[in-house]
Amino acid sequence: MSGLRARALVMAAMLAMAPAVRGRDAKPPADMKPYTETVPGTSVTFDMVPLAGGTFRMGSPAFEAGRSEDEGPPHEVTLGPFWIGKFEVTWSEYDRFWLDNAVAQAAYASEIKAAGVDALTRPTPPYADESFGFGKGRQPVISVGHHAAMEYARWLSRKTGKVYRLPTEAEWEYACRAGATTAYSFGDDPVALGEHAWSAGNSEGQPRPVGGKKPNPWGLFDMHGNAGEWALDLYQKDAYKTRATTPAVGPVVMPTERIYPHVVRGGSWDHDAPALRCAARLASKVEWNRRDPQRPQSIWWLTDATFVGFRLVRPLEEQKELIGLRSRVTKESP
Amino acid sequence: MSNAGDRPAFPSRRDFLKTSTAAAVAAGFTRVPGAWAGGSDTIRVGVIGCGGRGTGAAANVLSAAPGVKLVAMGDAFRDRLEGSKAELLKDPKLAPMIEVTPERSFVGLDAFEKVIATDADYIILATPPGFRPEHLKAAVAAGKNVFAEKPLAVDGPGIRSVLETYEQAKAKNLAIVGGTQRRHGNGYIETIKRVHDGAIGELQAARCYWNQGALWNKPRQPEWSDLEWQMRNWLYFTWLSGDHIVEQHIHNLDVVNWAMDAHPVKALGLGGRQVRTGPEWGHIFDHFTVDYEYPNGAHLLSMCRQIPGAEGRVSEDLQGTLGACATSQDAKRYVITGKNAWRLDPEQVGVDPYVQEHTNLIASIRAGKPLNDLKTVAESTLTAIMGRMSAYTGQSVTWEQALGSKLALVPESGQLAWGPMPVPAVAEPGKTELV
Numbered sequence: 001m002s003g004l005r006a007r008a009l010v011m012a013a014m015l016a017m018a019p020a021v022r023g024r025d026a027k028p029p030a031d032m033k034p035y036t037e038t039v040p041g042t043s044v045t046f047d048m049v050p051l052a053g054g055t056f057r058m059g060s061p062a063f064e065a066g067r068s069e070d071e072g073p074p075h076e077v078t079l080g081p082f083w084i085g086k087f088e089v090t091w092s093e094y095d096r097f098w099l100d101n102a103v104a105q106a107a108y109a110s111e112i113k114a115a116g117v118d119a120l121t122r123p124t125p126p127y128a129d130e131s132f133g134f135g136k137g138r139q140p141v142i143s144v145g146h147h148a149a150m151e152y153a154r155w156l157s158r159k160t161g162k163v164y165r166l167p168t169e170a171e172w173e174y175a176c177r178a179g180a181t182t183a184y185s186f187g188d189d190p191v192a193l194g195e196h197a198w199s200a201g202n203s204e205g206q207p208r209p210v211g212g213k214k215p216n217p218w219g220l221f222d223m224h225g226n227a228g229e230w231a232l233d234l235y236q237k238d239a240y241k242t243r244a245t246t247p248a249v250g251p252v253v254m255p256t257e258r259i260y261p262h263v264v265r266g267g268s269w270d271h272d273a274p275a276l277r278c279a280a281r282l283a284s285k286v287e288w289n290r291r292d293p294q295r296p297q298s299i300w301w302l303t304d305a306t307f308v309g310f311r312l313v314r315p316l317e318e319q320k321e322l323i324g325l326r327s328r329v330t331k332e333s334p
Numbered sequence: 335m336s337n338a339g340d341r342p343a344f345p346s347r348r349d350f351l352k353t354s355t356a357a358a359v360a361a362g363f364t365r366v367p368g369a370w371a372g373g374s375d376t377i378r379v380g381v382i383g384c385g386g387r388g389t390g391a392a393a394n395v396l397s398a399a400p401g402v403k404l405v406a407m408g409d410a411f412r413d414r415l416e417g418s419k420a421e422l423l424k425d426p427k428l429a430p431m432i433e434v435t436p437e438r439s440f441v442g443l444d445a446f447e448k449v450i451a452t453d454a455d456y457i458i459l460a461t462p463p464g465f466r467p468e469h470l471k472a473a474v475a476a477g478k479n480v481f482a483e484k485p486l487a488v489d490g491p492g493i494r495s496v497l498e499t500y501e502q503a504k505a506k507n508l509a510i511v512g513g514t515q516r517r518h519g520n521g522y523i524e525t526i527k528r529v530h531d532g533a534i535g536e537l538q539a540a541r542c543y544w545n546q547g548a549l550w551n552k553p554r555q556p557e558w559s560d561l562e563w564q565m566r567n568w569l570y571f572t573w574l575s576g577d578h579i580v581e582q583h584i585h586n587l588d589v590v591n592w593a594m595d596a597h598p599v600k601a602l603g604l605g606g607r608q609v610r611t612g613p614e615w616g617h618i619f620d621h622f623t624v625d626y627e628y629p630n631g632a633h634l635l636s637m638c639r640q641i642p643g644a645e646g647r648v649s650e651d652l653q654g655t656l657g658a659c660a661t662s663q664d665a666k667r668y669v670i671t672g673k674n675a676w677r678l679d680p681e682q683v684g685v686d687p688y689v690q691e692h693t694n695l696i697a698s699i700r701a702g703k704p705l706n707d708l709k710t711v712a713e714s715t716l717t718a719i720m721g722r723m724s725a726y727t728g729q730s731v732t733w734e735q736a737l738g739s740k741l742a743l744v745p746e747s748g749q750l751a752w753g754p755m756p757v758p759a760v761a762e763p764g765k766t767e768l769v
Contacts, residue, residue, distance in 0.1 A: 068343035099547065099642050127582075129546040129646030132664045136645070200347050205667065205680075268346060270680075275344030282344055293515075293688050294386035295393050295421050306665070307346050334424075 028052040028081055032316060035083075039096050040159045046093055047086040048314060049219055053079050055247050056174050057181060059240050059279050064183055066274030070237045070281050076247030077170045080319070084167065084175050085311035086220060087210035088227045089152070091136035094144070097152050098123045120155050123148055123300035127293070132306050138209040140227035140309040146255070146262040146284065148300045149230045149310040150327035156312070165322065166232040167313040168252040169239075169281070172265045175313075176278045178218040183277045185216040185223065190273035197225030199276055203269035207306075224276040227309030228268040232322075235261040235283035250319045257328040259299060260284050268307035284308070296331050348666050348680045377696055380406035380454030380478075382446045382469060384418035387483060388460030390688065391513070392422055395458065395481065396431045398692035403431050406438040406452040408445030410461075410565055415441055443750055450476045456699075457481070462568035463576055464488045464744045467495040470708075474503045474510075479699055481692060483513040485584045485715040486708070488576035490739030493716045500708040509704030511695040512711030514588045518694055519687035521668040521678055522589065525661055529593050533674040534654030537594055540634040542586035542650040544578075547642035551614055560755035570616025572722075572758065573743040577618045579605075579725070580718040583638035587626075587721075588714035589650045589661065590634050597713040598626035598634065598720070599733050605725030607760055609641045617760045624721035636721065663687075728763030741769040 032050035039045070059074035060067040123144075130143060144152075146166075153165045167175065182188045186196055193199060196216075198208045203225075211221040223229075233239070233253040243251055255262060261283040267276030274280060288305035289297050302308060315322075377399070381392050384407055396402055404422070409415040419439070423429050440448040446469050450457060457473045459466055459482040467487050473480050480503075487493045503510050516522045529537070552566045568574035575581040591597050603624035610620040620641050626634040649662035657672015668678035684690075698705040720736035 070343070095643065125547050125549050125642075127549065128664055129544075129648045131646040133647050133649055133662055133667075134665065205347075206665075267344065270346040270348050271344055272347075275346075280344060290686050291688065293390045293394075295389035295418075296386075297390075303664075304348065305346075306348065 029316065032081060032083070037160060037162075039093055039156070042096050044092050044096055046089070048083040049086050050083050051081060051175060051218060053081040054174070055079075056177060056179075058170055058173050058248075060183070060277065064277070064279070065188070066183070066277060067279065068281070071240075071279040073240055075240055075243055077174070077251060078247045078249045079171055079174055080250065081316040082167075082171060083314040083316075084171070084220065085313070086215075088140035088222050088229065088309050088311045090138050090210055091131065091141050092138065094141040094152060095136065097155050120158065121151055122155070123151075124298065126298060126301040128301075128303070130301060134206045134306065138211075139207050140210055140222070142207055142227055142306050142309050143302045144309065145259070145289075145298070145300055145302055145329075146230050147259070147327045147329040150232075150255075153312055154326055162314055163318055164312045164314050165325065166230050166310060168250070168322075169231040169233040169263050169265065170248070170251050171313055172229065172231050173278055175218065175220055176216065176223040176266065178216040178220065180217070180278065183279070185278060186214075193224065193273055193276065197222070197267075197276055198269045199225045199267065200270055200272050205270075207269045207309075223266055224278075225267055225271070226269055227266075228264040228271070228282060228307045229266045230308065230310040231263040231265050232325075233263045234258070235263045235281070237283075252319070252322070254321065254325075255327065257330070257333050259329055259333050260286055260288075264308055270307040299329050299331060299333065348683075375401055375700070377402045377456045377699070378405045378454045379403065379456045379458060380408070380449040380452055381418075381458045381460065382408045382449050383459065383461030383483075384409040384414050385460065388458065389418040389421050391458050391460050391481065391483065391692075392418070393425065393428060394686075394689045395456070395692040395696075396422075396428050398689050399696045402456075402696070403433055405433050406440070406449045406454045407434050408440035408449040410441070410443055410445065411562075412441045415439055447472060450478060455479060456696075459483060462565065462574040463581065464492075464568075464574040467492040467499070467744075468747050470496060470499045470510075474499050474506065474508060477506060477508065479509040479695070479704070481511050481513065481695060482708070482711075484588075484711060485576055485580050485718065486512055486712050487715055487719070488573060488580060489719060489741055489743045490716070490736055491742045492744065493712055493719065493737060496708060496712045496715075500706065500712065503706055503708060507704055508706070509695055509699045510706045510708045511691055512707055513691065514585060514707075514711055514714060515687040515691050516585055516589055516663055517592065517707070518691040519663065520682065520684035521663070521666065522592075522661060524678055524682075525659060525668045525670070526589075526593055528670060528674070528676060529652060529654070529659055530595070533657065533670050533676065534652060534659050534672060535656030537630070537632050537652055537654050539632055539653040540590045540593070540651065541636070542583075542590050542634065543637045543647040544583040544586055545637060545639040545645065545647045546582075547644075547646070548610060548640055554614070559752045560757075561750065561752050564616070564755055564757075567614070567616065570614075570618050572618055573745075575618070576715075576719060577622075577722050578640050579619075579622045579624070579638050579722050580715065582640075583622070583636065584714055584718045585663075586638075586648070586650050587634075587636060587717045588711070590636075590652070591710070591714050591717060593650075593652055593659075594628050594630075594632065594634075596629050597717055597733065598628050600627040600730060601625070601717075601720045601724045601736075602730040603721045603725035604763070605722075606763075613757070617758050619725065619761070622721060622725050624724065626717070626721065723768065726761035726763065727766045727768040729768045731768065735768070739769060
């Protein structure tokens with residue numbers, strides 16, 4: 001056995017025995033501070049929390065109550081440092097992206113034409129009340145498609161000069177676990193869920209203002225429940241079985257031109273406890289827009305997924321394959 | 335198209351669990367092959383008006399029952415027709431059911447006549463609603479069954495025409511459904527049944543809302559004539575859409591009429607054009623509030639608004655002597671409070687109402703018991719028109735005044751031609767005359 005290989009084995013053994021999240025121990029680099037961003041040209045703000053990079057165990061063990069097959073096998077994942085939204089993106093933030101321009105839609109259609117393929121695109125208005133009567137303001141944005149969430153991030157990146165994007169599935173789970181190896185960031189017993197999350201058990205049938213429950217150990221709110229959260233990844237049932245390396249470094253299943261299926265994490269106000277677990281994976285599907293009576297159906301809004309929203313991350317140093325990434329979904333997408 | 339292929343591991347409470355749309359829920363129809371007038375069992379669909387909704391309706395009907403084919407399409411504009419066909423053919427589930435050859439594709443202001451003249455026996459009317467009375471009349475005269483998108487007209491003369499067509503369709507035993515899909519959704523059916531059975535007692539008052547943001551707008555192209563520009567932006571011209579109170583809010587007014595089992599006798603409305611004031615938005619209002627009075631003395635407070643950033647709400651509320659009832663199609667909320675409290679489990683909301691309305695219509699045709707709800711949908715349309723007339727003029731308007739109105743907004747058949755078409759002035763309450 002070569003020295004190198006032996007060392008790798010020792011490393012692997014250490015990784016397997018050590019508390020599953022080492023990122024908890026490391027401090028974020030000194031120049032990574034929490035900060036409040038103001039959406040340019042508005043008084044709307046949002047808070048970003050720095051997370052040190054580290055290695056953690058992604059997925060759930062076979063004995064975890066309520067788990068699903070696609071959460072295995074549990075495996076080691078290493079991530080670089082990044083900031084993540086303290087809260088889910090709220091309607092106050094999202095409205096600045098599309099609503100201010102809804103009336104001037106005619107104007108920005110020609111703006112897009114002039115700017116060519118690199119132009120920002122914005123949601124066409126839905127034939128409905130996009131809030132579904134659930135309210136807006138500090139409530140998480142809901143019923144938005146994966147494409148819409150990605151375009152929002154691109155718009156915000158351009159406005160702020162910083163790279164904002166959806167978290168990869170790995171980043172999302174790392175942030176949700178906040179060092180925990182249990183089903184939820186606070187333990188295994190869903191009895192305590194009510195203190196930490198809005199779920200079908202306590203939401204009274206609607207999403208709630210962000211930050212209304214206890215944060216997780218890293219200070220992030222509503223990782224469990226309230227709005228379900230888009231991850232960047234295309235959903236693959238067997239994604240964990242095909243990781244290239246151990247630990248997997250910055251794993252991501254790249255989105256394509258397909259509208260579905262993408263990963264949603266954290267469960268929601270409309271889901272029962274098992275869907276809110278750190279490892280639970282939901283996959284979007286065409287039925288989430290079933291009642292859109294128009295054809296082609298909207299690539300921006302979902303009529304039957306009032307439980308889906310998102311939060312954003314900002315990488316300290318972007319992974320190579322994600323640099324310049326943008327949604328490839330169009331009206332012609334399959 | 336489903337991705338993971340199987341049942342979701344973690345369904346939300348609002349996931350549609352029922353995927354079968356084959357069952358007719360409305361009246362226990364049993365299928366009697368060949369028992370309807372045509373003799374053949376295949377439903378041959380012709381679509382008139384191939385915009386987003388017409389294309390959606392075509393996809394809905396092809397998913398609604400076995401033995402359905404799309405055989406003819408017509409639109410005023412070639413790009414809309416071709417785009418619609420391509421969109422439908424893109425769906426591998428629908429493509430085998432589409433037999434629309436170039437000879438069965440019609441473009442122009444008279445495309446509707448040509449679609450009706452084919453052997454299509456199930457006509458979908460999905461053009462801007464201003465044209466609906468004329469198209470309905472032609473389809474029924476030709477002995478066709480019809481799915482007519484709501485609203486059914488934009489003015490009193492149009493409603494009178496539709497009511498005549500209703501009688502003719504009845505005499506000919508033709509089936510017609512107007513696209514007020516809430517009447518075909520399990521949530522509303524279960525709720526209104528309880529209201530009619532007295533769950534909230536005598537109805538004393540109601541409220542209903544369609545408050546949302548702005549809708550799409552197509553920038554005017556230099557090669558477009560006035561008429562083409564208006565038709566491509568039909569929402570914003572009263573002769574084409576009826577204004578948004580008629581085009582959208584009819585859904586909520588229809589629910590209240592259904593619950594009341596009556597139409598209002600009088601309306602007093604306010605409204606205006608506060609935010610959406612540019613010429614690209616035609617001449618319609620962007621908000622209305624109407625107080626409607628029903629025969630039993632109960633009042634309905636109705637609001638509709640298309641102003642971005644203002645609070646959204648699309649729902650209906652009923653107040654009775656024993657309790658209250660709240661419904662919202664979008665939020666899948668069906669709740670009765672008070673003495674007979676009840677709530678529909680979101681999991682029981684059931685199948686897509688946009689598909690179900692076709693399933694019911696087809697089942698009624700095949701059973702030889704044709705549905706014909708033209709009269710009730712015409713009454714709900716006139717309810718909305720009556721509110722608009724009141725808001726435009728500033729006067730209260732009775733049902734008789736609305737129904738007997740001489741205000742004919744839509745040019746007579748054959749009078750339309752691509753070319754100049756002045757935009758009417760924005761209505762001014764107190765000045766605009768009640769005609």
